[in-house]
Amino acid sequence: MSAVLDVSDFSVEFRTRSGIVRALDRVAFTVGRGETMALVGESGSGKSVTAYALLGLLDAAGKITQGRAVLEGVDLTAASPGELARIRGKRAAMIFQNPRAALNPIRPIGQQIADVLRRHAGLSKRDAMAGAIDMLRQVGIPDPARRASAYPFELSGGMCQRVMIAIAVATRPALLIADEPTTGLDVTTQAVVMDIVAKLASETGMATILITHDLALAAERSARIAVMHAGHIVEDAATKTLLANPRHPYTRRLLAATPTAAGALSALRSIPGNLPDLRRDDLPPCRFAARCDRRLPGCDAGLVWRDIAPAQRIACWNPT
Numbered sequence: 001m002s003a004v005l006d007v008s009d010f011s012v013e014f015r016t017r018s019g020i021v022r023a024l025d026r027v028a029f030t031v032g033r034g035e036t037m038a039l040v041g042e043s044g045s046g047k048s049v050t051a052y053a054l055l056g057l058l059d060a061a062g063k064i065t066q067g068r069a070v071l072e073g074v075d076l077t078a079a080s081p082g083e084l085a086r087i088r089g090k091r092a093a094m095i096f097q098n099p100r101a102a103l104n105p106i107r108p109i110g111q112q113i114a115d116v117l118r119r120h121a122g123l124s125k126r127d128a129m130a131g132a133i134d135m136l137r138q139v140g141i142p143d144p145a146r147r148a149s150a151y152p153f154e155l156s157g158g159m160c161q162r163v164m165i166a167i168a169v170a171t172r173p174a175l176l177i178a179d180e181p182t183t184g185l186d187v188t189t190q191a192v193v194m195d196i197v198a199k200l201a202s203e204t205g206m207a208t209i210l211i212t213h214d215l216a217l218a219a220e221r222s223a224r225i226a227v228m229h230a231g232h233i234v235e236d237a238a239t240k241t242l243l244a245n246p247r248h249p250y251t252r253r254l255l256a257a258t259p260t261a262a263g264a265l266s267a268l269r270s271i272p273g274n275l276p277d278l279r280r281d282d283l284p285p286c287r288f289a290a291r292c293d294r295r296l297p298g299c300d301a302g303l304v305w306r307d308i309a310p311a312q313r314i315a316c317w318n319p320t
């Protein structure tokens, strides 16, 4: 599978008053055409920072300190702010939790989609509105021609999420990053929203990164799962492999904390121990070591990522 996005050696730090937060350390993964990869991990593991850093949306305190992130041949880490803004509008898009907050409250939803089509696809006013109505239809909004003139406050949370997806995919991006896209929606609406993303991905070949703390959702909706812990990807494997034979001790604990792959929202917070303070100057090479019952003296010597089986990569000297 050809990679749409190829991330390597990708590190991000934040300068804060209380020290440097080493939020991402040598993150590496690829996402192929039409592939959905899930990025899972506890709160604070670095999932959102990965998304924001890739799209050039870090706040001023954040900085990519090393690495590359190549989207369709363009290294995002070397792109100018202007280029990144163009890429964000056209080739890479993001949807997140709380769509209502992301939509313009005083502009009809059809206009908001049409704006994107005019700006990034260069369509005329008339064609852009026709395209917007078609997008509303594609994301399953009933009576799209009439609904195009609705304002966000007139729609339910699930409908707003569909509108945000329509805005995100209107220009047929190569990459969609969905950051907790269904959090806060009821279970039925969650399934509908994920079905829409999956359908668009398979129709357009869009690569999708699904960011979630919900391992069950990741298991159900992605071909591959990358597990994050304290700014490291500790395991990256085909979903089936990861579920059947997790090799990193942290992945094993995550799975143990998730009742069944098809179960309800997983309780990742039940993993014993805390994430290390990422401001520490003496962070251990393996940031899971303090929580790990398989720790060996060699774990303090350094961290390496290695392929332990086909399509299964881990950062651990003493896998399970």
Ligand SMILES: Nc1ncnc2c1ncn2[C@@H]1O[C@H](COP(=O)(O)OP(=O)(O)OP(=O)(O)O)[C@@H](O)[C@H]1O
Binding pocket: 014, 015, 016, 021, 023, 041, 042, 043, 044, 045, 046, 047, 048, 049, 050, 059, 061, 062, 213, 278
């Ligand atoms: N602006 C910032 N300044 C300082 N540290 C930050 C900033 N943004 C994020 N961080 C730190 O980066 C780390 C990763 O945070 P991130 O939001 O990516 O986690 P997450 O896995 O997405 O969690 P959640 O599921 O809660 O969104 C955390 O330690 C967080 O405190």
